[in-house]
Amino acid sequence: MIFIIAIIVVIFSSGIRIVRPIELGIVEFLGQYSKTGTAGFNWIIPGLHKMYRINITERRVDIDPQSIITKDKLNAEVDGVVYYKVEDAKKSLYNVNDFISSVPSLAKTTLRAVIGKMTLTEANENRDTINSEVEKILDKEVNKWGISVVRVELQRIEPPEDVQIAMNMVVKAENEKIAALDLATAIETKADGERRAEIKKAEGIATAIKLKAEADGEAIKIVNESAEKYFVGNAQILKRLDTVSESLKNNSKVIVPLNSDLVNVVGDLAGAPFPINTTKIT
Secondary structure (H helix, E strand, O other): OHHHHHHHHHHHHHOEEEEOOOEEEEEEEOOEEEEEEOOEEEEOOEOOEEEEEEEOOOEEEEEEEEEEEOOOOOEEEEEEEEEEEEOOHHHHHHOOOOHHHHHHHHHHHHHHHHHOOOOHHHHHHOHHHHHHHHHHHHHHHHHHHOEEEEEEEEEEEEOOHHHHHHHHHHHHHHHHHHHHHHHHHHHHHHHHHHHHHHHHHHHHHHHHHHHHHHHHHHHHHHHHHHHHHHOOOOHHHHHHHHHHHHHHHOOOOOOOOOOOEHHHHHHHHHOOOOOOOOOEOO
16 A cells, blocks of 8 residues: 555656746647646646746847858958747747757848848948848748747947958048048138138228228318418418418427517418517517
């Protein structure tokens, strides 16, 4: 009796299967699918049932480095990573022999096909486009395996060394061109500012000269009007008086003879007769 109980305990114990929360258990009965075991305690008949545990969490796999010939006939060293997860454990077990190795292999082939349609420059400038395109194509292919692609990330696109050197020289030349254009623009802006300043200065001088000429003209006009009014026919005398006025204004010294009339002295200086005033300088 004890022996029979021991056999039953051994058989029962050997049929216990514990499935973790990150797994699903695919149970087969005599080689055929029977059921899917969920997280926790599961029991199968030893010898008749067999359980395969499938991890359903997100996985990361590397796309091995490979040399890809681009559209412009250049060899580029490319690699990346793929993130995916199992959505249907039954399909992932029965629709593909080994999805763990099949997914990165298919990703490698898909990456080669996508980049092969681009030039090296386009590939470097459109990494996000490559990621999206590879993800879209890969997800469509692995969907029949019960797998969904979460994302694809292109890590490295390296051209041959001589091509890289040439590209660096092109970038350097382009940067120098931009710097030269900026410098030329700055110099042109400075020169334009100086030219405008000179124009404004010249305009100011011209305006000042014009205003002075107008003022002098107005003064001459007033003098002429006064001469016509008070010195009719005596324009020459007026000019002489003006000369005397300028001389006296500049503090010129005039020797006046003793007991001479000041008015007569001024008249003599101007060359014009004046009425004799009795006022004398003592």
